[in-house]
Amino acid sequence: MQQVKDTIKEVFFAVLPITAVVIILQFTLIGLPMEMFFQFLIGVVMVSVGLILFLIGVHVGLLPVGEMIGSTLPKSKKVWLIIVVGFILGFVVTVAEPDVRVLAQQIDDVSGGEISQMVLIYAVALGVGIFVALAMMRIIYNIQLKWLLLGGYSVVFMLAMFTPDTFIPISYDAGGVTTGPMTVPFILALGVGVASVLKGKTSSSDSFGLVALASIGPIIAVQILGVING
Template structure:
């Protein structure tokens, strides 16, 4: 019991520190340049409380369940003799998890004239296929950069062939489908697969699964964009709620809870069933370990229900209203620096970011500290939101940002240590989570609506931008790390050479 109490206290502190800056920024703006109706402000504050509690439960639950489940299943699958059966399981796992991802349902509603079930099945097939490619890469120790280079070349070629209304949504889909629940599991699965290898690059190759799985949805939506040519691509924004008393305030959340309880149950069920099958057939974990995982699953479920309810019911209206109000000011250029400040802090509230940082510290034995990762991600997301707000104000095509951005990221991948490239491309999917979809996207949509822009072309794409800039930021961190390591080795060599010229007695005297 003391263990859980200590962990709860630690996770609550982390969640509070992550969400507090966002609360402070919204309150500051609402009492100064962007007045917010009291009903929306109360929704936001109530949502923030749910957000903090939900993050506490989720991060502890992922640590107790998602990580050990993924690692143990990955190790067993990689150790199996039948490669074809293992790859089939990987495809099936990626397919089923993606179909169950709540954010994919939202994406399907955003893409005009494509039947929802066709889009969902296509995206799920894309994730399953690329999870197979990711596992093959790890098993056969193939380098990640050439694969990324090849697939993104295909993506950029397709980008010039599809209707412009599909561009932003296609790139957004890569971040949307790697949700807060599937990311920790897929990353842990990679660690398990890498564990069967004994070479020195095994740990480096344990990252990169999310990077490759994010490519599948982009290609799937682009291919559908070649097949479907919608006439009506307009997007109707959701009306902001109007609340007159505390009973109506609670009603908003009371209506949201059953919906997200059902969605998270559907998302969690495939992973639980897969694990149960492995447990009965081959894992045979002891009761104590199994009980710990079951408790972790329960915490994960509770945490995600609270988190998503708080974000979608409480944060979405606040983000939309702030975007509309700030963009409607005479000095609307403030949208860019304010967006950058919000982006800097909001990534810290993404639940899967903590899982990534802990896993990076563990795999690298502290050589890549979590604080450096956090700062790099925050700076990257700040730049991406600034660029996204520039698009909202100017209407510049997303290709003018995405193509050069990914070109720089792919070029860097050939010069930095392998592990930094894999972590960087994983972090793009991790950073573009539910906080981005439920606060930053409505913020951009509200601003775009206020300036009279095209919401589908100019506001959508912010998730893609948030997923792109960490690729560059983390690899720059890799450059700094590599430089320091080389500098430290040179200093050691010089010190050794200096000592070599002294006699043993002289050294003793020194």
């Protein structure tokens, strides 16, 4: 019950500032039609209720399940299984990520269907899946995070030289939207579970950095998509 109260409080203070700013601007500078203003207020209520339910679901379901999967996989002693499951979970969680779908829909609308919504979603999800698999390999083989980040961004900057200008900003936005409320909790919980079980490793030092790696994958994937579409 305390967790529900904390979640409601968290959402209230998160939504309150933007609501207050819009209300102040409405009666001082902007003066939107009242119908549109009331739609905004209704939207605020619906967003708040949705966020409360979503965050409760994350704490009740996603986080425990992600950590349980992560802590169970190493017991199989099959490295390939940990890597494959990491890829699959990274892929499917990204497909379900609301932020990714919003970006893909907007790009589809702006490009007039030239950049397909589903193609972009699957490209981003593929990039996240591959780099979550790399993150699992980092935990297993004790690879330093800085080398993976350095290698990943080196590929990003090299690909940028061959990527059409239209796709470069989209690729960086794609990397940003993968750090959303669905992907981040699940990937972090998965990393914590894997790192906490492996001998000689601590979840605090090895499980973090997964989101940093996961955000590189979509950038590279969208850049490659741009090179292919040319």
